[in-house]
Amino acid sequence: MVLHIPAGRNGLYLGMVPEEAAARHPYAPITLDHDMDLAPEAGRQITVAELAGLVADTADRLWAAGVRPRDHVALYKSHNFDIYVLACAAARIGATPALLSPALDGETVTALLDRLDRPHLITDPGKLADELARAPLADLTSRVVLVGTDGRPGAVSLADLAGSPRRHPVRLAPDAPALMTHTSGTTGIPKLVVHTARSLYGRFRPQQKLAALIRERETYAIHVSFVHSRMFMALAVVLPKGMPVVVVDDGAPEKVAPLFAKVRPGFVETHPNSFMEWEELVDHPLRPLANVKYFSGTFDAIHPPTMQRLLAASRRHKPLFFQFYGQSECGPLVGRWYTARNAGRANGRCLGFPIPGMTHVRIVPREGRRPSKQHPGFIEVMTDGRAVNYYAEDERFERELNGKWWRTGDVGYRDRFGRIHLLDRAVDVIPNVESTLEIEDTVLGRLPELSELVVVPGAAREPVPVVSTRNNEPLDPLRWRQAVVEFPQLADPVQLPLSELPRTATMKVQRIELSRRLAARTAERSA
Incomplete structure (x- = not known):
């Protein structure tokens, strides 16, 4: 039987978000950088x-x-x-x-x-x-x-x-399936993540509280995958506030620059890898980032040098960079913010604190050792925003549950201040490397000519740095050796164009697939 219940604290009903927002702010503008296939006649400026x-x-x-x-x-x-x-x-x-x-x-x-x-x-x-x-x-x-x-x-x-x-x-009913998204599928067929109206509301609440702290009605620009739950959560927050919205499909810097110069967003959200690409906008003559007061990333940790460069491009008073750690299965879990003064000195592995009263995090020992930087433990979380299942794969979902706790698949530790540090995905851990992500943070900060750096295991499980440079310029061997002098365990770098790195829908590099491709290329050369 279909139950008709009011929207509210029991759940977030995505089908009603636009209508309820229109009742409050019917004329708030939405700008698109493309025509909709469904309704091309609507144009690129709608209310x-x-x-x-x-x-x-x-x-x-x-x-x-x-x-x-x-x-x-x-x-x-x-x-x-x-x-x-x-x-x-x-x-x-x-x-x-x-x-x-x-x-x-x-x-x-x-x-x-x-x-x-x-x-x-x-x-x-x-x-x-x-x-x-x-x-x-x-x-x-x-x-x-x-x-x-x-x-x-x-x-x-x-x-x-x-x-x-x-x-x-x-x-x-609030516990009925309301939305399915899928995981990245880096290890096979993706899992279908089942969200309910109740679980969607659980991940909506912390974002709504953060948005309530922003008093100005800033123009909000978003460039994330349209099939990711983040798009739906973001619009559920900003549309009812009447914030002008700019939806970006083509994130190429040369396309974003004139668009942002025209709409002058005050709040910008995108994937960490897109932020890295948008570093090209920092010195752009159109100054497309000059009016940005808030930057926000909610998918992965962002390299500190990227945050520092983007914040430096803003001409607003005390711009902020919000960084949140989350998962498709759980929504935002841990967060902190940075200023132009402290972003450059930030520890990119420190994700901040759990969201008070909404998310709980614990670090579970691996191999019986007390979690630390040298011996990171499994990161487990408890939150009302957790999805309820993997569709048609109940056992696969339950394997990640430990009572009410959800194992994220990441490893890290908690410092003496209670902050959560993420070092790697458990499947990406490489022997003799404390954190591939920390190496990437450090080297990217030293070599601004790099547009991407990913450390993956080679054929013998050795750490292989895969690099992409801006404009595909050849990597300077001397500068590289100076930048990685404290990481002698690294193999020689492999340079690839940015376009050849396999990515997920949220622009994350698929590390397992990249490692497989490197192994296949090595095997071909040896044949």
């Missing part, structure tokens, strides 16, 4: 009220296409802000959107569709003709819903369902 209307209209069309409460709706289409619209529309009528990254290959998507047990599939002609060309969609899905007008026979086009009867929103 919150227009967004709410688009979500409601799309929900009506999805109902007309046969989508019903508690149905699974797999979303796999080209990267575009309309992914947010489509997901909210599905949630508005009580369905569960499952967001699949556009970067996933057809084989992986086929496996995930099979796991979802005949979901509705929302896709586009490009994906049908390319990645899904050989997928047995008739067997894998209940129906194919198309964003666009041309496609295969049997697909339902949303464009043909214009004018569908209006449907009232459906709010399911």
